[in-house]
Amino acid sequence: MSSFCILMQGYPNFLQIDETYAWKSGVEGYVSASTKNGPSVDFLAPLFYKEDEDYQPEIWVTVYLSALALTLQPAKTEVFKVSEGQTYEMMLNEFLQENPDKTKKDFPYIEMSTKKMTAFLPMEDASFYYYRAKILRVFSMDPFEEAEIFKLLVLLTGDSPKNSLKIYLYAKKRDLNGYTPQEGDFIEGNLWMYGTTHFMTGSFPTDDEYAE
Structure with missing residues (x-):
């Protein structure tokens, strides 16, 4: 799936850049940013070498966020x-x-009850998170390297445009143990967050994909 990551479509979030850390290769880097009245988010910027001017501390920029679902299952209610x-x-x-x-x-x-609760908690390594999210949309995709992929628009946290964080979450069907994601479901697991400020292949959402 590593080659797939560079092609992942991201969902737009307006974020303030807090910190950056370039990898030794100079190609990729980590970025830490925050929403206006909500959470902060760390993500891997695979095109850091092209976007470093966009990632200046304290500026606001539209970042297209996507994530790989390392694990995904229906959320348990407590x-x-x-x-x-x-x-x-x-x-x-x-x-x-x-x-x-x-x-x-x-x-x-x-x-x-946690039934309709969302959560977004950092793990030990940068850009890795535990999530409990609501599925807003489910999109079909062509298989990638013979793997069937679910593309999900999910709400990670927040309840208004100013403090919410929405992303496109990608998951391999064969890793879901028979579960089929549906709009309105709450799911949980671990993810790896990516972000870009550039319009990569297919990265700009269509009008039908926006969720207020």
Whole structure:
């Protein structure tokens, strides 16, 4: 799949460049960037030698993000109890206002579910992440080197255009253990993030591929 990475179509995200690190070869490099009101993201820039002028610290630039799914499976749902923190305190206050004859002992915890939760957490190596994402679109692709590929537009995190992070995630069908991704599914696994500021082969999304 390494030769496939340079051809992966990326989804546009408007990011502020934070830091860069060029590889000794001078061809590739790592870039650290962040959204306006949301998360930061580290990615491998395979065309760093052509794009280094775009990756100046503190400037804003459109980066086309894509990722290889190293693992992918339907997300498991967990329910856990919360008895402290801002969310609990807010709901406790609402409960006490609605039930003036009750006390905190009558509202010891709230139950929270991961069913519709997204997560995007860095792993030990740069540009590798654990993800829990929502599938927004599923696109068909021609096989690559006899491997059938799923191309997924996924929401990694955020709930508005200013803080959300959307990418195209690519996965080999044979690695999914019979699972077929569907729009609206929540999935989880590990990924390797890529980014470019150039319009490589097929990199610019069509109008039908944009997801608000």
